Amino acid sequence: MPSAFPGSPKIRKGGLVAYRLPSLLPTIIVFQYNPDEVSRSIQMRGAQGGGRGDAQRTAGAPDETLTFTVEIDAADQLEAPAQNADTVAMGLHPAIAALETLAYPSFALVAANEALALGGIAFVAAEQAPLTLLIWGRHRVLPVRLESLTIKEQAFDVALNPIRVSADMSLKVLTYRDLETTNPGYWVYMAGFAQKEVLAAANTLTSASAIADLLPI
Known part of the structure; x- marks a missing residue:
């Protein structure tokens, strides 16, 4: 949680x-408080086969999962009810609904598909979660x-509206193996992939002198 000290960055x-x-109109969820920690699990995608030379082969970028907890509290808004009528x-x-819709397809698409199915039409559009x-x-x-969302509603107002919430989230990173090149997410991932190599190179430059005399080749 950010410090209240006025000189803090x-x-x-x-x-x-x-x-x-x-x-192109997005749903934006800004964390009221940044999570105190983010846990990242990275698992290799091994190539098939166990012959000589296969030990270093991969089947693409590793599977990466991020887990963290988001805290949401309406206390500040409820202290100024005139300016926060929706929260009141x-x-x-x-x-909560904004978080949950990350797992849902579009309601309009679901309703359209249901109408088509009731009309006896076999072909329906694929129902996809948002990018x-x-x-x-x-x-x-x-x-x-x-991947998963666990919501803990921890306090309620007199109308039983939740006013303090903790949400445990698990997110799987989608890689170039998961996304079509026509999907904007593909290019977002590739940009991050390229940046990761640049950052790794910066680390090598700062660390090389400390271990250069130990390098075998």
Whole structure:
């Protein structure tokens, strides 16, 4: 949580941006408080076969999963009810709904498909979750898919609207192996991939002198 000390630097907010393509109007979820920690699990995608020379082969970028907890509290808004009528009326229901829709297809598409099915039409459009981008600072913008979401509603107002919420999230990073080149998320991932190599090279430049005399080749 950011410090109240006036001389503290302004902390950049993390968040999620979800697009229901082809619409370019996103759902934006800005973290009220940045998570205190983010856990990242990276597992290799091994190539098939166990012959000589296969030990270093991969089947593409590794599987990466990020898990963290988002805290949402309506206390500040409820202290100024005249300026926050929606929070007074609905509590944190809108924020919860925004998180939950990351796992849902478009309601309009579902309704259209149901109407087509009732009309006896066999072909229906694919129901897809939105393209979601995790924005965690300028050096980490990743296309992700919501894998799991556990919401804990911890306090309620007199109308039983939730006013304090904790959400445990698990996000799978979508790589160039998961996305079509026509999907904007593909190019977001490739940009992050290229940036990762640049950052790794910067680390090598700063560390080379400390280990250069130990290098075997």
